[in-house]
Amino acid sequence: MAKAVQVPPTALAATLTGPYSEPYEFLQQQVSPPGEKEALVSLSFSGVCHGDVYSRDGGGPAPPAPHRPLIGGHEGVGTIVALGANAANSCSFRIGDLVGIAWRTSVCGKCEPCLSGRENHCGEQVITGLHASGTYQQYITFPVDQLIPIPDGIDLPQACCVLCAGVTAFSSLRLMDPQPGTWCVIAGAAGGLGHLAIQYAKCFGLRVLAIDGGGADKEAFCRDMGADTYVDFIKEGVRLVEKVRSATVGGAHSVLVLSPHQGSYDLLYPKWKYTRVLNLNGFPLRPILKKALLVRSNQTGTKNDIREALKLTVSGQVKCKVEVMGLEALNEALDRLRAGKVLGKLVVNLR
Template sequence: MASDRIPQQMKAQVLTEYSQPYTLKDLSVPELASDNDILIKVDAAGVRDIEVAIMVDADQSQQYCHTDAVLAAGQMKPNPPKFPHVGSHEFAGTVVKTSSSSDKTCPVGTRVGVPGRGYHICGTCFECKDPNNDYAGYSNFCGKGLSNGLSKDGGFAEYAVVDARQVALLPDAMSAANAAPLMCAGVTIYRALKRCRLSAGQRVGIMGCGGGLGHLGLQFAEAMGLKTTGVDAADGPLKLANSLSLKNVRVVDARSTKADALVKEIGEQDGVEDRPNMGLDAVIILPESQASFEYGCSILKNHGLCVVVSFPEGGFNVSARDLVFRDISVVGTLLGTNSDLQEMVSFASKHNIKAISKTYSLAKLNELVDEYNKGEGGKLVVDMAL
């Protein structure tokens, strides 16, 4: 159940301490550790804020999300990374070795996409015992499970061991470089859109529409038939969002368009004159600023739904008036199940949804990080073929 060409050593980009660049090193190819493990040859790996922020000090990393600041400060709980550490929690590759159980679902040669969560779950907690799980005794929400690229080594290496129950099977037409960004950013925003519970023709807003998750969300929403308002407040991300040229998407610069003015325009388009019924049916909050949260809630109509993806350290201040007098609901979302992941991959393939990305070789990972810090939006991907 293994390829004959698996080497003993591999190249990997390694962190040896916080606030330092990656170092390209030779490491041993990891071994399978359970019946559900598979060894994959990594073909592409996406980079997220977490991998960038771990390289800078805690004060600098406040520009990223709270997870990143915590990780950068060495306070990631409950499973902080151990050095030397291999990052990337969204990657794709080809199966080269299987165990007795994993060979049935992911035989050698299978192309798979790999998200972060769900490695070596406990199998006994209430999450794992949920009868609605995709696999009996397995939940990627298990609190004791490890996460690729965070609490265990991830995809910035030529080989990685992952759980066969954790992966998505990739369509032949989807390249690894296109698949990698979908494994976290893609499934997260796809799940957030599903949480909105909207039908074609209804209105959704995406705060932070020009970022990695946001610009994928615009494409998913368009394919779902939703009328979409994308909002951002930085030149690079706004330029990227506008470049998508989607039919039912309007991109708004929050710096120049106030929430009340936007609501009024939407009301005029819908032929609605009373404020309670003007606005969006749902909004997704991707940035971590209070201003973004308030703007998003302000453009909801009464009884609207606010879906929160981001999680700043201090949380968000929610208006009791919005909750009580406008009946606004606020919910959170985190990734999704393995069936959500596979559904998202199929949907993205069918509708040709792709991340706008730049690719780098594994050896140039630190150059990728420098590019990330420019804040231009989109995704950055390590392509092992380069």
């Protein structure tokens, strides 16, 4: 094993030990040395993602029977403090490098998606913080082939936000082949993914109609992020469709749905023109056939997508609204996410 800096025998980790819906416990865990093709990373920050709600409470991509014990989290940033015996020969990383840990712990490397550079759709992927221990801990061993290089000069909480939320919004928009000057509707625009999607859409030259609901603060926030106009779906109710058609002069050219609620799809589908559209989850069939819509699905993004999205953060073109909390506030953070009471993104400080 490569020469490593001194690390403690134990470190703090947020751990799930009970059934779904039981809260995280904050325990001292043994710090393990890295395997042959792993790195030991001293983590500084981790983003809090809606996917982590599923790890704790079930639903979504979570398995019917929970993996326990489990350390959640999949948006971690930290420094390599040790490398496994064969890791230095199989990667360009060195001790002291700043790295990110994202959604995937491993992929098969053999399937069509993996071989075509779309490893985010590998059917055998192991998800960080859901199937394998994640980033809500101070030290983690992780395969070097899944580490993300973090560029110098970037704010670390900002970097966390790109690793899942940011890259999901970025890669999803890029899949639509966006044409400058066209209208893009973003549903769930004030959330962790949504407010970043607004900024990425503006980088692509799109006109953005943001949809969210629940207060004037969300409208101000979305406009501050760059939205051209805003519609409150709670306030508009049954008038939502006509409101959006009017604001976009007949209908949007594309729609990015970032809300997990089925109502987003039920309300949005009549607004589209006969053109391409992106959808991240399930969708009713009839409006697809009626308007010849092109539906694209997406799961996070590739490692290359993350690198591209990080460049926009480094350049200052995209900036995440971050609220930093202590690790001990993790359960509160997840409760707020579940209740839709977060503007922007929550990040936990692991130190």
